[in-house]
Amino acid sequence: MTVSGHLASRLLLVCAGLLAACALYLAEPTLLQTLRNSLFDQYQRWQPRAEPAETKVLLVDIDESSLARLGQWPWPRNLMAQLLDRLREAGAAVVVFDVLFAEPDRSSPAQLRNRLPSELAAQLKGLPDHDQLFADALERQPSVLGFAATRAASQTAPLSRFAVRMRADAGTPRFPAYAGTASALPELENAAKGSGAMTFQPDSDGVVRRVPLMIRSDGQLLPSLAAEAIRVYLKQNLYRIDANEHGDIIQVHIGPESLPTSRSGELWVHYREDMSTQSLPAWQVLQGRPDARLQDAIVLVGSSAQGLQDLRFSPLGRMIPGVQVHAQAIEQALYGKPLQRPYWATPLEALTLLLAALLLCGLTLTTGALTGALACAALLAVLNLGAWWAYSRHGLLFDPLSPSLGLALSYLGASIARHRASERQQRWVRAAFSRYISPNLVEHLVRHPAQLRLGGERRHCSFVFTDLTGSTALMDEQSPERLVSMLNEYLEGIIQIAFRHEGTLERIMGDGLAILFSAPLVQTDHQTRALACALEIRQFTRQHAANQQAAGVPLGCTRIGVHSGEAVVGNFGGSTLFDYRALGDAVNIAARLEGLNRYLGTDLCVSEAIRAANPNVPMRTIGDVVLKGKQQPIRLYEPCEMDIDNAYDAAYALLAAEHPNAVEAFSALHAQRPDDALISYQLQRLLNGQRGERIVMTEK
Incomplete structure (x- = not known):
């Protein structure tokens, strides 16, 4: 709806309320009569005959x-x-x-x-x-x-x-x-x-x-x-x-x-x-x-x-x-001076209420709450002083109380309408802003605007990093229009998955994304959300790649890394730019796990912290990987696409025990599943003379 359409709808709503108020006033219910009579009694106490x-x-x-x-x-x-x-x-x-x-x-x-x-x-x-x-x-x-x-x-x-x-x-x-x-x-x-x-x-x-x-x-x-x-x-x-x-x-x-x-x-x-x-x-x-x-x-x-x-x-x-x-x-x-309430007093009061309320509602809707409040106070003063003047000078009984109540209700209604319009505008801004950052982050900032300031806090979070392979070659082979359309569809699909799992889109890096869980809002199950998000991204990107390849676009696979750990989260964009993100070793490890997939032959790699929080999700052990520049290994897993891979687990147990039959076991598996990249990687390690679970990376 356009801005003018919203304004027209608000005015129609206000007018409908005013007409209903005037109709109720003309009906003169008992409550209004009691209030009016009490006011007239007070007039006589203030100024008896x-x-x-x-x-x-x-x-x-x-x-x-x-x-x-x-x-x-x-x-x-x-x-x-x-x-x-x-x-x-x-x-x-x-x-x-x-x-x-x-x-x-x-x-x-x-x-x-x-x-x-x-x-x-x-x-x-x-x-x-x-x-x-x-x-x-x-x-x-x-x-x-x-x-x-x-x-x-x-x-x-x-x-x-x-x-x-x-x-x-x-x-x-x-x-x-x-x-x-x-x-x-x-x-x-x-x-x-x-x-x-x-x-x-x-x-x-x-x-x-x-x-x-x-x-x-x-x-x-x-x-x-x-x-x-x-x-x-x-x-x-x-x-x-x-x-x-x-x-x-x-x-x-x-x-x-x-x-x-x-x-x-x-x-x-x-x-x-x-x-x-x-x-x-x-x-x-x-x-x-x-x-x-x-x-x-x-x-x-x-x-x-x-x-x-x-x-x-x-x-x-x-x-x-x-x-x-x-x-x-x-x-x-x-x-004496006759005291009278003319037969035309009630229609005049209703007309006064209608005109004053229309003026007040117009001011409230077009200016602001403060101007509307001042106008409401001024109109109430005019109504009540005018009624007292008519009584004290001319013996006329006009009821200012009921129109005053109607005017106050009209102001309240107009204020609510303006507030709803403001909320509608906020929702529009929130929806538009959410196309750039996560809806949960937008909602959090709307409720806690103070966090737009610089600074951060330590928080245990989970991270999902993704990257599209072969995107550089695509840029040379495809037209810019087709490439942009394909990438927008690809990124939009991953972002929607992240938002469904209430993840925060930390940043977009070309064709890669960083997704954050448990910030800005704490999520006690952030490891579970991160893994579920990664599994759905893997399923989506595989189907998307297959569709693009069928259309003649040689789209590569998407590598995904998932890790959980302590990081500092907050606004690190400077005083003129809001950039909500996470910094710390856990973030770097998640990014390294995403890149590690190209050596392991996998497309999804998760850490021991993620595995421990999701014991019911079947996974295959990759090994204890020492990342370049690190001293301590990190145990990595690949979530299975089947319920359980007993054959791989048996072969890996031999590898972990440095048993001589490990080579034979992985050779048999490779013969059965020549397309299983992790089996091929483990066999190649054994053939190269590497033993045990420890894998030392010489490259990032």
Whole structure:
């Protein structure tokens, strides 16, 4: 593949990964939603909603002190009527009950008469009904009652005192859906100005971050408690809903107020850190203590008592009464800066992720890891600072965390792609370089580049030397083109054999080669590898010579010498040339053994060290050879082409014992095998008067 092809494949791989990341992001799995919500919570902790300069939202708290003074909950409805009258007298504009009055007051005289004997019931007949007293108070004071949304089919439904208007092309709005509702008593419902759902939908971690403005129940749209409080306070009777053709909700309009929502019609609540100054204990209100703040106020009645179990987790990291969630939403809608996550936020974040990741991947692939890392850090900083600026200045919730994770993953993917490209280039260099030196040496140098420096180490190694006979005459007889082609084929075959046995090509000397084992990597079986390599080279060169001779090229035989011993291995090429090789007496002996073949008539000669490491390979003993310039003999062998040569071994035993019958034995063998060069050599020695195993060489 060309360089441009590799680049195109990397870009396609990166783009495929980016598209998959964007698709996953648009799907919004639970993990991403949890991370996003945690970040939005942190934003609110850093910068909660400021206390408005003027607010008309107050709370009447049925707190622990009120329960201690006035008795446990539920309070009699005549007491609730008194509370409502006190708020009316103080000038409250709207009273909103975060309490469900679904059952008759059991302490009411009308209810007690049904459970008392007739004599006592008659005495209670003239007393007023508590539920009716409360209904009368609701008639006198504009109020909003709460109802509960349920998963079961509804038994009672709240009254509709409003109209809903939507665009003609809008789809079915995606408000939270419930099977039914549980509302207040009919006489209370009829007396109140409105009723709204008290139900929240906390996220999976239990935190209430959004309040629905409307819900869907039994095929109809019903407002939430906060929405009804705003509607009654503004004296409106119409809700206008902006939704697109898919049912995604953009805004809910209540009179002059336009409330931006999530796609499912939920209002993101921007929490204040503390609303305790706007909370009045219920017992103080019942005592008629004047409070000017109640004039024209929206008053929410609820409980902070732990026993009533109406406590919720807020993004600020603490538990607050459920009524305060409604109060926060109402106050934000009327007097604060709206907090919103626009319906187009997710597509914008996905597009930002895609463009930023493409830029980052392009930089990483074309420049380098450091530039890519700096670009990644800069993009992450821009994403996170931009999201914080949008929140703190404009109340917009954009998620920088999920795109940041996607960007980091994109950088990781691009870095891996670049690393793979670098590895591919290294493999190409390794493959090209391996045509000149051994693959195992290339691999070793790639992993240990420090060994490119000058120097060496002592190592016990094995060596195979080869040489082609008659090559000088070939140069005169053959054309250069044919000679080069033949030699390339010859050398290529031997080199491939050496590499198969994991040998290191130390050097090429014309038509001869030097092959090294156990360097640069240690091979505990280097003697076995060297002999196996030499045997395969002998088989290959014989077949190659026969093929060339059949083609009219008088190619000679290949002589091979194998020896094992200590040598110094390393880079001896100087500071400007890498030349990995072995030096030492063992190397010289191996080279001498290769040359010794022309005197012995053999084509493969191995030393005693090789023979000792390969006891199962059949060999014929040549003798104890004293090389020229040496004092000590070295025992040499010729690996057999048959399993065992008993006849030669018997004749050699006579030669070693200097027995007179040795000449007769080798003469008989020569008559049987006139082409066996080693037998001819041993016979000629005997005929020349040489006795015993010791062979002294006078030439190299």
